[in-house]
Amino acid sequence: MQSELIVLSHLRWDWVWQRPQQLVSRLGKSEARTTWFVEEPIQVAGEVERNRLVTEQTDGLTRVWLEIAEQERHVGFFDEVLPDYIEQLPELVGPPGGERVVWIYTPLALEPALALQPTTLVYDVMDDLAAFKDAAPELVVRQRQALRRADVVFAGGRSLHRSVVKQGRIDAQLLPSGVATEHYSTAVSAARGTGRPTAGYVGVLDERLDLDLIAGIAERLPEWEIRMIGPVIKIDPATLPQAPNITYWGQQPYEKLPMHMAELDVALMPFALNEATRSISPTKTLEYLASGLPVVSTRVPDVVSDFDDVVELRDDAQGFAEACKLLRGRAGSTPSDALRRIMRRNHWDRIAERMESLVFSPRLVDDAGTDSAAEASA
Numbered sequence: 001m002q003s004e005l006i007v008l009s010h011l012r013w014d015w016v017w018q019r020p021q022q023l024v025s026r027l028g029k030s031e032a033r034t035t036w037f038v039e040e041p042i043q044v045a046g047e048v049e050r051n052r053l054v055t056e057q058t059d060g061l062t063r064v065w066l067e068i069a070e071q072e073r074h075v076g077f078f079d080e081v082l083p084d085y086i087e088q089l090p091e092l093v094g095p096p097g098g099e100r101v102v103w104i105y106t107p108l109a110l111e112p113a114l115a116l117q118p119t120t121l122v123y124d125v126m127d128d129l130a131a132f133k134d135a136a137p138e139l140v141v142r143q144r145q146a147l148r149r150a151d152v153v154f155a156g157g158r159s160l161h162r163s164v165v166k167q168g169r170i171d172a173q174l175l176p177s178g179v180a181t182e183h184y185s186t187a188v189s190a191a192r193g194t195g196r197p198t199a200g201y202v203g204v205l206d207e208r209l210d211l212d213l214i215a216g217i218a219e220r221l222p223e224w225e226i227r228m229i230g231p232v233i234k235i236d237p238a239t240l241p242q243a244p245n246i247t248y249w250g251q252q253p254y255e256k257l258p259m260h261m262a263e264l265d266v267a268l269m270p271f272a273l274n275e276a277t278r279s280i281s282p283t284k285t286l287e288y289l290a291s292g293l294p295v296v297s298t299r300v301p302d303v304v305s306d307f308d309d310v311v312e313l314r315d316d317a318q319g320f321a322e323a324c325k326l327l328r329g330r331a332g333s334t335p336s337d338a339l340r341r342i343m344r345r346n347h348w349d350r351i352a353e354r355m356e357s358l359v360f361s362p363r364l365v366d367d368a369g370t371d372s373a374a375e376a377s378a
Contacts, residue, residue: 002098003033003360006116008109010076010129012039013063016204016231017254018283019126019156019177020105026352028061033360035061036093038112041081043070051084053092064092077108078136085112099361107139107146114149122359123150125160126177128279143167152359157281157302175354176306178346179286183258188292188332190262199296199324200227200264202257203284205248206234210272210298215241216317217270221324226268229260261291265331266324269297269311285311286346289339294327296320310339 005027009020020037028035041051048069056063066084068075075081089112102118104110105126113121123146130139144167147153153172155161161174199221201209205228218226222245231251232240240248252260261267267288271277281302288295295311297303303311312323335343344350 003030004036004093004096004098004100005033005103006036006038006093006100006113006118007103008038008077008105008113010040010106010108012065013037013058013061016251019124022178022180022348023124023352023355024061024103025059026348027356027360037061037063038085038089038109039063039065040076041066041068043068043075045070051081053084053088055092064089076136077106077112078138082111085109086115090115090117101359104146104150107142108136110142110146110149118151120151120359121149122152122154123147124154124156125164125172126156128160128163128276154355157279158305159279159301160281163279173354173358175351176281176302176346177283177286178348178351179283179290179343180348181290181343183254184261184287184290184292185258187258187261188290190332196225197221197223197265197324197328198225198227198263199266199268200229200260201268201270202229202252202260202287203282204230205232205240206276207274208271208276208280210270211239211241213270213272213298213317213320214246215243217268217320217324218243218246220317220321221245224324227264257287258291261288261293264291264293265329266327267291267293267295268320269295269300269303270320271298271300273298273300281306286343289335290343292332292335294330296323296327307342310336310342 007024011018011020013021024037042065044067048067051066051068053064054067066081068081096117096119100118101120101122102113102116103122103124104113105124106129130143147164147167147169153164153169154175155164155172156177161172164172224245226246227249229249229252269282277300280300285303285307289310296314297311299313314320314323
């Protein structure tokens with residue numbers, strides 16, 4: 001039986017490598033499965049006679065997006081483009097010829113997802129999108145609808161899982177994000193220099209960061225470089241703290257992250273404690289630890305729940321500065337037994353295998369060479 005995986009994501013395939021890319025790149029490996037990755041519209045300069053879907057073959061899957069005329073605002077899976085997706089997506093992929101798994105990462109994509117006539121509808125809740133800056137007002141309503149209509153619901157963190165269960169999906173599966181430990185192995189073995197000490201953050205720079213805290217850390221560690229690596233999203237770059245020892249490196253390819261990790265002495269997670277971070281389960285925690293870095297974080301609930309024994313928790317700039325000084329020289333240290341267990345349990349391969357066993361037909365799971373359901377549950 002032919003199998004299809006059609007993913008509708010608010011994150012682009014070639015953007016920051018996160019949960020959707022990690023999972024879809026693994027779930028799409030089966031030769032018996034066709035994989036589509038559907039993205040939000042892309043705005044193009046000049047006149048657009050008709051909004052139309054565009055495809056691109058990459059990494060063993062087909063990327064799909066809608067080309068629309070240039071506008072002065074972001075356009076996602078809603079507003080005036082929703083009918084275009086609902087009409088054109090089924091025409092592009094055709095009717096189901098067997099197993100068709102439609103997988104959404106934003107509840108705003110629910111209607112286009114249902115128009116594809118899925119045999120299984122999966123909602124992988126990776127963020128509390130309604131709590132983000134400039135979130136669409138209809139997100140809360142669509143969230144309830146998506147949770148109600150989905151056949152399978154995954155939650156990417158403990159706080160998210162509790163929220164989903166409270167909304168009625170008591171069968172939701174808690175599968176936090178993971179890490180590809182082998183990807184960061186070079187960072188562990190890299191020789192750290194003896195030059196200027198460096199503390200760094202690697203990830204999206206948005207409203208989840210405590211900008212005042214970052215400025216305070218830089219002020220209290222004038223001899224250190226505070227390195228911020230990642231794209232600036234949904235906040236004005238002019239609001240970012242400026243100091244002689246704060247540097248901004250912009251977005252870096254996933255392939256180069258180990259090299260950047262190897263240049264750090266301490267990894268930072270200077271998150272604000274607000275609505276946007278109430279339910280986050282930062283993937284970067286595991287990526288830092290897999291790189292052999294000591295980590296200092298604010299008390300984000302999921303970090304406290306899952307990593308309090310392997311991450312230094314601090315409340316203010318003075319606490320971060322003291323922790324950085326204390327932890328300097330520990331990068332690349334041999335991981336503890338507890339940390340090794342965390343890495344094994346949270347490898348992306350294992351998470352993808354568990355999802356495979358819960359979503360796809362057993363015969364196709366066996367053909368793909370992944371673990372059986374019983375083994376993945378062990």
